[in-house]
Amino acid sequence: MATRKATEAASAPGANVSKDELLTYYRDMLLIRRFEEKAGQLYGMGLIGGFCHLYIGQEAVVVGLEAAAIEGDKRITSYRDHGHMLACGMDPKGVMAELTGRIGGLSKGKGGSMHMFSKEKHFYGGHGIVGAQVPLGAGLAFADKYNENGNVTFAYFGDGAANQGQVYETFNMAALWKLPVIFVIENNQYAMGTAQKRSTSTPDLYTRGAAFGIPGEAVDGMDVLAVKAASEKACAHCRAGEGPYILEIKTYRYRGHSMSDPAKYRTREEVQKMREERDAIEHVRELLINGGHATDEDLKAIDKEIKAIVNEAAEFSKESPEPPLEELWTDIYA
């Protein structure tokens, strides 16, 4: 069985990585973080309603995985989806306006934070039912295989969803039919408020495909370069027609499960320690500075750019009108 530990998988971080590449990761991760911080603010102001699940802390996961994607590759995830959308190039204005429930949103205000899609960017949601996106993702891969187009699907789910029955039904069929799907388990250690050790009989989620013959490996999700390397390997496996691959990305969410999280299930110190010692953006920042690729000034300039993009998105999300009332009755049938 080709299940491997993270330590073996990770290449020497920072080696052979170009300045441009590092800057791209820095920029992409920073966009997600600033965007989510802004979303948190807008939620506090009552401009965003309902459930809103922030991605802060997990930025290296999607940015690293996307680094190996090619045109036509598909992605699908759960309701913690803002980062995935930004990472695959969807317009921050459209995402933010969907959060505020406006006509300028990607779903014309009818989907909200948890349900957004982009055919153009091959982003298939944004799904509110834990685990449901896993068979759907395998289905996207089924279509790719049927069409023989060489594309892969990134099917993201959390450590909580990893206990859903439909995930294992899907593992079985994906392996049986050699579907080109990468099952990305974003293990942020908490299924809502339930720590992994309280919900999961065996800790190593990357071995969960072993019974189906699906190789898997654990990856340091706070290191974008390690994630990228793992993504390249998994993509190559899928594109070669070898069937599915599992990546358990060990990550951490800094904020609550949703905006209404009482935060009683973990200590403030635990969160603070991750932020200070393992932050993914800080890691790339150090690589840039220490490698002589960028100065503090350069990075400040990038920060400013990103802030401008996020502010523009926030402004748009406030100015875009609510959907006209006729929208209640549209898009029910094609």
Add this chain to the structure above:
Amino acid sequence: MATEILMPALSPTMEEGTLAKWLKKEGDTVSAGDILAEIETDKATMEFEAVDEGILGKILIAEGTAGVKVNTPIAVLVEEGESADAVVAPAAAAPAAEAPAPVTAAAAVAAPIEVVSKASPDFPEGTEMKTMTVREALREAMAEEMRGTPEVYLMGEEVGEYQGAYKISQGLLDEFGPKRVIDTPITEHGFAGIAVGSAFGGLKPIVEFMTFNFAMQAIDQIINSAAKTLYMSGGQMGCPIVFRGPNGAAARVAAQHSQDYAAWYAMIPGLKVVMPYSAADAKGLLKQAIRDPNPVIFLENEILYGQSFDVPVLDDFTIPFGKARIWREGTDVTLVSFGIGMKHTLEAADKLAAEGISAEVIDLRTLRPIDYDTVLASVMKTNRCVTVEEGFPVGSIGNHLSSVIMERAFDYLDAPVINCTGKDVPMPYAANLEKLALITSDEVVAAVKKVTYR
């Protein structure tokens, strides 16, 4: 002592079968466990084994005979030196080769009042017709659409090598190959999700549920993923998919295998729901369903699979959704039904005609959209309405129609609308109780007498 070998019942719904082939001939010695014959049932061709040993004294039903009723003597087993003629041979005179007459409007006979049979509006009068079963019609619909559209594929349990649990997909694997006719593991939740995902990815799946009872395992993917995504994506991402399979009670399979889900699915915006009765409707509506860009729930019925009807011979025959069919015109009461409910309804209409009550019979055919206009126009004419369905009484399609009729045709009603439904109980196994739980034509007749004050 000579013993009769009887035509066996080889499936829950089998009432008759074809004696496809004798594998023993008269005079052959037979041991228990020997294969005597091949018998074709409504579900499959099966080998029929001997239970007793002896000599095959006489074959009473020749091979190739169709329509042999269950329990008809098909051969006589004798002992050494015994003559088969010793056995009285009334059985030989009972080949029962006649297929039961399909229940159609034309079947109404010498009744005190004239029954007007309305031609189907779905194809021009004078169109050439051929007789086929609902099963064959469904298979033709799928095969034709698969020939024309490479994105259409069939997925489900036993649809391929087994040739379909109910033989609906018989022959499709041979014609289209394993890429397009896909046997799944028994994991409805998972494969329904995979099929929905593939529809998001541009394919047009047909998902066969062995029965809709098992679709309960997959209902989250049907409702939350298939039905709602177009809306949640602001119109970007549709889901062209057909979920089909037998729905409702079969025969003696009890509570977990006998439920009508018509009203459940009909409640959901984003789904289309079809429940055909005749073979022509099964074919025309299934082809339409496969072409529809939305998720379609296509509710079939195991008991109807073997029933024969006239189907138009047309290159491309489809029936639009949302158009009811008036099976017969009448003046005293409107009977509204769909699916197997139509069988009881047409039977009831015959009984009523014999008593001088003229019933207009409407087959809704699709439950989402529902053709309210046809129902309302009829109720405004007859001033009375009885709905007929097999499902549970609470929250039934009949309940919904009653409400619509009350809102839009209250002043036309001369009596309350009565909903004839299955009983409010899980389906029992015992034959007598099962019969009691299901809707019958006599209950429909009684309801009509109530609303016509007779």
